[in-house]
Amino acid sequence: MTGVLLSTYGTRGDVEPLVALAVELQALGADVRMCTPPDEEFTDRLAGLGIEPVPAGPPVRALMRAAAPPTAAELTRYRTELLETQFAVLPAAAEGCAAVVAAGLAQVAARSVAEAAGLRYVYVTYAAVNLPSPHHAPPPRPGWPEPSGVANETRWEQDAQRVNAQFREPLNAHRAALGLPPVANVRDHVYSPRPWLAADPVLGPWPDTPGLEVVQTGAWTQPDERPLPAELTAFLADGPPPVYVGFGSIGPAPDIARWSVEASRARGHRVLVSRGWAGLAVDDCFAIGDVSHQRLFGRLAAVVHHGGAGTTQTAARAGVPQVVVPIRVADNPYWAGQVAAHEVGAALDGPTATYEALTAAFETALAPETRARAKALAAKIRADGAKTAARLLLDELR
The missing domain is CATH 3.40.50.2000 (Glycogen Phosphorylase B;)
Known part of the structure; x- marks a missing residue:
């Protein structure tokens, strides 16, 4: 049986697409475990679907419901702590797996963990705007200034510099401990040369951009048959x-x-x-x-x-x-x-x-x-994105 580790950190909007992928992977015979925030609504939901939950990081609901938004300094500390947590949790979680699928830029450690263990690594994002392209500017990132009046290419360069300033030194220290070479551009290292885009190709298409091979699968959703109250x-x-x-x-x-x-x-x-x-x-x-x-x-x-x-x-x-x-x-x-x-x-x-x-x-x-x-x-929106992605992943692993 093929093992797959899925990993993300965020709110329900970050977790649910990976849950949809997990369900489809299970239906195809894969053994799935999933790293999420430790909030009970996530861990209980996964356990109820027969997916092994792996809590990682602080509870996210408490962060979202804080009386005041975190300061830039608090966000910097929070991101660094999350990186340390990932390097502490992901290696054991990935044992017995053939692939690691990481969703979101916050998963800075995932590719290094996969690389050290010789596992297939897939980065996925849920919107085209999250990937570098001259056709759009980077998305706003909490705690980092949003420049204006400059070209999109320049804004993406500035975005990479900010990610490096936050993560490059601690990431490369961990990579050295794993016997891996350093990375120069942390953001593009996390994204990989072939990221997956889990968004509908009609509603949110990828603008063709040289230098990046984007695999657009369609949005990852699953039927929600719960009756209304x-x-x-x-x-x-x-x-x-x-x-x-x-x-x-x-x-x-x-x-x-x-x-x-x-x-x-x-x-x-x-x-x-x-x-x-x-x-x-x-x-x-x-x-x-x-x-x-x-x-x-x-x-x-x-x-x-x-x-x-x-x-x-x-x-x-x-x-x-x-x-x-x-x-x-x-x-x-x-x-x-x-x-x-x-x-x-x-x-x-x-x-x-x-x-x-x-x-x-x-x-x-x-x-x-x-x-x-x-x-x-x-009438044009697809509903088979998660199924398409699950088949593609397992076909590549075979």
């Missing part, structure tokens, strides 16, 4: 399709949730508010917890969200218009831009959004022609 089902049946307002693990900018509710109601729509990790609540709104978005989104008038890859993908597959209000972090602004580019909704900049801008966004999203475009796009 009885109270929610009754609410949906008791009137016209509502607008969903939810921001997942992200705390939205002040007033955004309330403004979204007001803008929805001004157009005669009922509202569902998803509490999410931030415990979002708006007076006099039907509030929901963790439910199947796959079952819910097709019954909505629109989805207001933060621009996470998973939420954007699920809404696109459901053919529902979107209003994306991201904060400036990771791939959220990218997915907001993709929604706007496909004209299946509207996008705002969360930190600078105004009620007037949000109102205009609702006019766009709730227009009949927007819903028609969303339905047309839904």
Whole structure:
């Protein structure tokens, strides 16, 4: 039986695509274990699927729910500690495996661990914007300044320099202890010359870029057949399709949730508010917890969200218009831009959004022609990305 170690660190949006891959690998006979944050919702979910959980790093929910964002110095210390944890945990976790699949730039140690053990290494990202290309700028990275007024190529060079400043010295010290040569460009070392892109080729295509062989598999999702709670089902049946307002693990900018509710109601729509990790609540709104978005989104008038890859993908597959209000972090602004580019909704900049801008966004999203475009796009979205990736990985290992 082929063993595969999957590893990531982050919120549900980082973990769930790897869970989908793990399920498909298991169905093909592979033995899978997975490194995630130690939060019980991750370890319990994996154990329930028969996937061996390997906790690594501090709990991520506590970090996301902190009263104030971490400072740049705190983020630097946090990243360094995560690197040390990976070198302490991954070698034992990879024993008996043939491959290591690492998701996200935070997995700085994974390639070195795989290299030292002679294992196949695959780096995967969930959005094209995370990979270097002159066609786009690097995504915003927490704690690091975001330059403006310079070419994309220059911004990618600056991005590599910042990653080096954070990680090169400790990474190369660990590599020396493993008998491995030093690396000059940590970011591109982690990405590898042949990264995988787990994003839908229609919704988030890779722009052809010389020097990087990107394997785009489609987004990694799995069917979520959980029935909706009885109270929610009754609410949906008791009137016209509502607008969903939810921001997942992200705390939205002040007033955004309330403004979204007001803008929805001004157009005669009922509202569902998803509490999410931030415990979002708006007076006099039907509030929901963790439910199947796959079952819910097709019954909505629109989805207001933060621009996470998973939420954007699920809404696109459901053919529902979107209003994306991201904060400036990771791939959220990218997915907001993709929604706007496909004209299946509207996008705002969360930190600078105004009620007037949000109102205009609702006019766009709730227009009949927007819903028609969303339905047309839904017919093109693939659902077999995880299955495709699992087959490709095991074929390469054979």
